[in-house]
Amino acid sequence: MFDGDEKKGLCSVCGERIASVHTEAMPGTEIYICESCLELAKHNFIWICMSCGRSYFRPKSTVLERLTDPELLRAYEACADMQLIQGIDMCIECDPECVVEHVAGAKKERIAGSC
Numbered sequence: 825m826f827d828g829d830e831k832k833g834l835c836s837v838c839g840e841r842i843a844s845v846h847t848e849a850m851p852g853t854e855i856y857i858c859e860s861c862l863e864l865a866k867h868n869f870i871w872i873c874m875s876c877g878r879s880y881f882r883p884k885s886t887v888l889e890r891l892t893d894p895e896l897l898r899a900y901e902a903c904a905d906m907q908l909i910q911g912i913d914m915c916i917e918c919d920p921e922c923v924v925e926h927v928a929g930a931k932k933e934r935i936a937g938s939c
């Protein structure tokens with residue numbers, strides 16, 4: 825959920841700038857996002873590893889091109905116009921074997937914009 829209250833923190837995506845908004849990447853897990861990462865999210869899907877804190881950007885067009893699973897493709901296409909930042913339990917650094925499943929199963933949250 826988009827939330828514009830007073831809470832401020834360092835951006836969870838780049839870890840460099842002060843975040844302007846925060847959102848729930850997963851139920852109960854709040855992350856902070858700065859203006860420039862929010863801007864990046866317009867053209868990239870962003871995943872944040874809840875385990876190590878690394879963030880991953882992939883251009884939306886590339887992600888959609890590579891998806892072969894029709895259900896996943898539909899789900900991501902529906903999010904293509906949103907600023908989507910997903911929390912994942914583990915990333916490829918933490919658990920190379922499982923990352924695909926985690927990404928596929930992660931709950932999608934939109935943080936701004938409309939459907």
Ligand SMILES: [Zn+2]
Binds near residue numbers: 839840857858859861
């Ligand atoms: Zn940032």
Ligand SMILES: [Zn+2]
Binds near residue numbers: 878914
């Ligand atoms: Zn990780």
